[in-house]
Amino acid sequence: MGIRFNEVTHEYASYSKITYKAIQNISLNISEHEEFIALVGHTGSGKSTLAKHMNALIFPTSGTVEIFGNIITKKRNKKIKYNSIRKNVGLVFQFPEYQLFEDTVEKDVMFGPMNFKVPKEKAKELALDSLKLVGLDETYLNRNPFNLSGGEKKRVSIAGILALDPEILVLDEPTSGLDPEGKTTLMKLFTDIHKKTNKTIIIITHDMDLVYQYFNRVIVLKDGELSFEGTPEKLFKSNILKNNHLDLPNTVKTLKHIKETLNLDVDIYQKTAEDVINELNRVTKNE
Ligand SMILES: Nc1ncnc2c1ncn2[C@@H]1O[C@H](COP(=O)(O)OP(=O)(O)OP(=O)(O)O)[C@@H](O)[C@H]1O
Ligand SMILES: [Mg+2]
Structure with missing residues (x-):
């Protein structure tokens, strides 16, 4: 089942009634298992907008997104359990500030599991396990997430989604702003999760070294349109890089x-x- 985009366009509305097409006519299939996908494209090409459709955080202006059998259209449908879609497809935001909101790291990471009725003690355990996975120890539990460094905030926001144990993981620039060691540790963690659980993982990145080293499928957006999909080898051997502002x-x-x-x-x-x-x-x- 997984995620299926069918001719999806998303227009952002503004107060001046001028709309802006962030993605246009995207058709795409993402399997429920086994995929390790890099989503790339120039700044403003629509990557984050596309990612937000993957767990129905935003709705298409036209076209449909099928997520684990639920058909998402322009209109909210009372029969669809949007919350359970967001548990099945975990989305880590590009800017952790939009995701973090509690006054301690522990409460923040526990929030997802508790929201899905996991008992408090179990949620605490999950929080600490997830924090350790992203390289943060128990000394972070009582810290205020807003006082952390950029890289630490990013790790806490990733832990929050890992604690939910979603079927599919979508990570919007999870390694940006991290030092080289942090980048490698996180990429190893995602690769490990992928190998152990066979879960589909989609990662947005501008880092072509990571794309070549870790991924087996790459999707390129250009000005809101799908401009390439295939293996990294095929992308780097093609001559479309320059036209797509890629290196x-x-x-x-x-x-x-x-x-x-x-x-x-x-x-x-x-x-x-x-x-x-x-x-x-x-x-x-x-x-
Ligand atoms: N809430 C919004 N309202 C209006 N326009 C928006 C909104 N969010 C994004 N856009 C516009 O839609 C386009 C696509 O934005 P998006 O954030 O999806 O790009 P991106 O590929 O993720 O870029 P980056 O690499 O900088 O993160 C951009 O031109 C952006 O200005
Ligand atoms: Mg973005």
Whole structure:
């Protein structure tokens, strides 16, 4: 079942009655299991808007979004349990400030489970487990989420969604603003969750290195429209990057430069720094 977009357009209304089409005519299928998807595109291309449709946080202006069999249209439908959709598809917001609202970290992370009738003691356990998963220990429990650093806030907001144990996870720029170690730790956590549970995970990112290293499917938006979907390999070997205001991963960029300047016969499509070194070793040994 999963999530199915059928010709979805979303127009934001404003007080001046001028509307703005943030996404246009998007048709897309996302399976319930097994997918590890990167959603990329230039600033303002509609990524966050698309993500907010994945758990019915906002409704399409036209078209339909089918989420675990519920058909979401422009109009609210009394028969649809929107709350349970939001439990099935957990969305971590781009800006944690929009997600955090309690006066302690513990209460914030417990809120989701408690909202779904998990007993208080169990919710406390879930909160601490989820915080540990994102790299925060018990010393954070009684801290005020609003006094945390940007990266810590981000981790708390991710823990809040992990505590709900959703079927599908959608994370809007979960690694932005984190230091390199934090980025790797979180990507490893998402990969682990994906491998252990087979859950579909969709991550919005501007980081092409992460896209190449971790994901098996990439969706590109440009000016609110779907401009590419396929494997990262296919994207980076295609010539659509420039038109989409996207860059090559650093590994590929570096090897491309080496190949051109030193005239070496290297395979430039390498995913990690280690792969780059291995490839350079291979080529220079053959020289
Ligand atoms: N609440 C809103 N009201 C009016 N316009 C909006 C609203 N939210 C987003 N937009 C507009 O819709 C377009 C798409 O915005 P969206 O936040 O989905 O982009 P994005 O791809 O997530 O960008 P970024 O990479 O900067 O996060 C933008 O031009 C934005 O200005
Ligand atoms: Mg965004």
